Amino acid sequence: MGSGQVTDWQGKHVTVAGLGVSGVPAARALHGLGAEVTVVNDGDDARAREQAAELEALGVTVRLGDGETLPDGTELIVTAPGWKPDKPLFAAADRAGVPVWGDVELAWRLRGPDAAPWLAVTGTNGKTTTVQMLASILEAAGLRTAAVGNIGVSLLDAVLGEERYDVLAVELSSYQLHWAPSPRAHSAAVLNLAPDHLDWHGSMEAYARDKGRVYEGNRVACVYNADATGKPSTEDLVREADVEEGCRAVGFTLGAPGPSQLGVVEGILVDRAFVENRQRNAQELAEVSDVNPPAPHNIANALAAAALARAYGVPASAVRDGLRAFTPDAHRIxxxxxxxxxxxxxxxxxxxxxxxxxxxxxxxxxxxxxxxxxxxxxxxxxxxxxxxxxxxxxxxxxxxxxxxxxxxxxxxxxxxxxxxxxxxxxxxxxxxxxxxxxxxxxxxxxxxxxxxxxxxxxxxxxxxxxxxxxxxxxx
Known part of the structure; x- marks a missing residue:
C-alpha cells in the first residue's frame, strides 16, 4: 500500500474509522471494490446504529462504541477527517506499519485514468464561498464541474459516480489535508491562515504545514493571499512547496495588483497574472458590485476563485457571469x-x-x-x-x-x-x-x-x- 494506485482491492482488509459523511461512502466504495471492510466508530447512538444497519445489510462489519482498537489483519485504515492524529487507533496502526489514509486520499487514488483535474481551495475562512464562486465561474465558461470535498458533496461520490466532469472545484480542510499526502492539484489556493483547530493539530506550525500540503505538486498556479500578514504567511507556504516545473505563484490583493497578481483598481477586479505581457497589461474581470455581498473579505474570496479559474483558462467574461450568478450560503453575513x-x-x-x-x-x-x-x-x-x-x-x-x-x-x-x-x-x-x-x-x-x-x-x-x-x- 505504498504511494502508487491500488488496483486490486479484492480481499484487502480495510478498517474505516468513523461513520458520518465520509465514512459511510468510503465503506460502501471499498466494499464494492471487493475489500473486506470493518467500520469502527466511537459513538453508539441512534444515528450510528441506523448507519451501521445499512452497511451491515451490504456485508460490512461494524463495531460501535470502540474506535480505539485496531481490528486483526488490518492492512489499511481509511479515517474520517475529524479523528485526531493522537488517537490510540493510529498509534497502534503506526506500530503495526499500517498506513492511514483520509477520504480525500482514497478518492485521489480511486480516480480513473482520464479523471477531472482538481482546483483546490483551503484556508481558515472563506473556503466554502470561494469554492462555490469558483464552480459558478467554471459553469459560466461552459465546463462540467461541481463544488465537492469538505462542502457536502463527497469527493468519493464525485470520483466514482456516473457523471463525467471536466474539472472539480475542491474544498479541503486542514484535517483532510493532514491525511492526504498524494493529491496533486492542477492549481490551488490558501486563502488565509489564522489560529484554528489548534487543539487538533497541536500547534500553529503543524496547522500551517497541513494547509500548505495543498500546494504540493501543483502544475499551473499556487494562488496566495498577498495581503496576509503574520508568520507563516500563505506566500511562505508557496515558497516551501515542491511544485511542478513552470508552476507560478499568483497573488491576490484588495489593492492594485502588481505583475502576477489579481487585485482591485477603482472598483474593478483586474488580472495581471494570466495576460500577455503582464508587466504592462491588465485584464478587467468584473466589477466589485458583481460580488455578493461586496464586503472586503468576500472580494478577496472572489479574487482567489477568479485566479484559479483563470489558471484553468476560462475567459474574463465567465468570471463576471459566474460571480453575478453566485448566491452566498445561508448563515454567512x-x-x-x-x-x-x-x-x-x-x-x-x-x-x-x-x-x-x-x-x-x-x-x-x-x-x-x-x-x-x-x-x-x-x-x-x-x-x-x-x-x-x-x-x-x-x-x-x-x-x-x-x-x-x-x-x-x-x-x-x-x-x-x-x-x-x-x-x-x-x-x-x-x-x-x-x-x-x-x-x-x-x-x-x-x-x-x-x-x-x-x-x-x-x-x-x-x-x-x-x-x-x-x-x-x-x-
Whole structure:
C-alpha cells in the first residue's frame, strides 16, 4: 500500500474509522471494490446504529462504541477527517506499519485514468464561498464541474459516480489535508491562515504545514493571499512547496495588483497574472458590485476563485457571469431583518476568531452576540481590533468567559451581558438583550467566533435560532 494506485482491492482488509459523511461512502466504495471492510466508530447512538444497519445489510462489519482498537489483519485504515492524529487507533496502526489514509486520499487514488483535474481551495475562512464562486465561474465558461470535498458533496461520490466532469472545484480542510499526502492539484489556493483547530493539530506550525500540503505538486498556479500578514504567511507556504516545473505563484490583493497578481483598481477586479505581457497589461474581470455581498473579505474570496479559474483558462467574461450568478450560503453575513432602525445580521458560520474578525470589520456600530466552544482559541486580538466598533456585547455558550475577559482587558467601557444558560431559550434572550443595547443605525451581529456544538447541533441551527428570535422581535 505504498504511494502508487491500488488496483486490486479484492480481499484487502480495510478498517474505516468513523461513520458520518465520509465514512459511510468510503465503506460502501471499498466494499464494492471487493475489500473486506470493518467500520469502527466511537459513538453508539441512534444515528450510528441506523448507519451501521445499512452497511451491515451490504456485508460490512461494524463495531460501535470502540474506535480505539485496531481490528486483526488490518492492512489499511481509511479515517474520517475529524479523528485526531493522537488517537490510540493510529498509534497502534503506526506500530503495526499500517498506513492511514483520509477520504480525500482514497478518492485521489480511486480516480480513473482520464479523471477531472482538481482546483483546490483551503484556508481558515472563506473556503466554502470561494469554492462555490469558483464552480459558478467554471459553469459560466461552459465546463462540467461541481463544488465537492469538505462542502457536502463527497469527493468519493464525485470520483466514482456516473457523471463525467471536466474539472472539480475542491474544498479541503486542514484535517483532510493532514491525511492526504498524494493529491496533486492542477492549481490551488490558501486563502488565509489564522489560529484554528489548534487543539487538533497541536500547534500553529503543524496547522500551517497541513494547509500548505495543498500546494504540493501543483502544475499551473499556487494562488496566495498577498495581503496576509503574520508568520507563516500563505506566500511562505508557496515558497516551501515542491511544485511542478513552470508552476507560478499568483497573488491576490484588495489593492492594485502588481505583475502576477489579481487585485482591485477603482472598483474593478483586474488580472495581471494570466495576460500577455503582464508587466504592462491588465485584464478587467468584473466589477466589485458583481460580488455578493461586496464586503472586503468576500472580494478577496472572489479574487482567489477568479485566479484559479483563470489558471484553468476560462475567459474574463465567465468570471463576471459566474460571480453575478453566485448566491452566498445561508448563515454567512445574511441580512435577517431591520427592526426599529436596527439591522440584524446572521453570521453563525463565523465559527472562529478569524471569520468573526472579517465580520466585525464590515460594520461601524455593533451589538455583538458571541460565544460557544472556543476550540483552543484566544480572543485578545479579535476584541482589541473591534473594540471601537462595539456598542455592546451579549455572550452565550460554554467558553463565553474567555471573551468576557478579553472585553474587560481591551474594551472595558463596552457594556457586556453574560447569559449563564445553555437551554433553547438562550438565543431569544440574547437577541432581546441585544435589542435593549442597540440604537437606531446599529447592527446586531451574530458572529460567535466559536463552534456551536455546546448548545446547537451545528452552526445552521444556531443561525436559525437567531433568525427566529429576530422574527419574534419584529412581530
Amino acid at each position: 445574511a441580512h435577517v431583518a431591520d427592526v426599529d432602525g436596527v439591522t440584524y445580521i446572521d453570521d453563525s458560520k463565523a465559527t472562529n476568531t478569524h471569520a468573526a474578525e472579517a465580520s466585525l470589520a464590515a460594520y461601524d456600530s455593533i451589538v455583538w452576540i458571541a460565544g460557544g466552544l472556543a476550540k483552543g482559541a484566544t480572543f485578545d486580538e479579535l476584541v482589541g481590533g473591534a473594540a471601537k466598533r462595539l456598542r455592546g456585547a451579549v455572550l452565550i455558550g460554554r467558553d463565553r468567559a474567555l471573551i468576557r475577559e478579553a472585553l474587560a482587558r481591551h474594551a472595558p467601557e463596552v457594556p457586556v451581558v453574560d447569559l449563564d444558560r445553555t437551554d433553547t431559550g438562550a438565543m431569544l434572550q440574547a437577541v432581546q438583550e441585544a435589542q435593549r443595547l442597540a440604537r437606531p443605525g446599529d447592527t446586531v451581529l451574530l458572529a460567535p467566533a466559536c463552534a456551536s456544538m455546546d448548545m446547537f447541533a451545528n452552526y445552521n441551527k444556531r443561525g436559525d435560532a437567531f433568525a427566529q428570535a429576530v422574527r419574534e422581535l419584529g412581530a
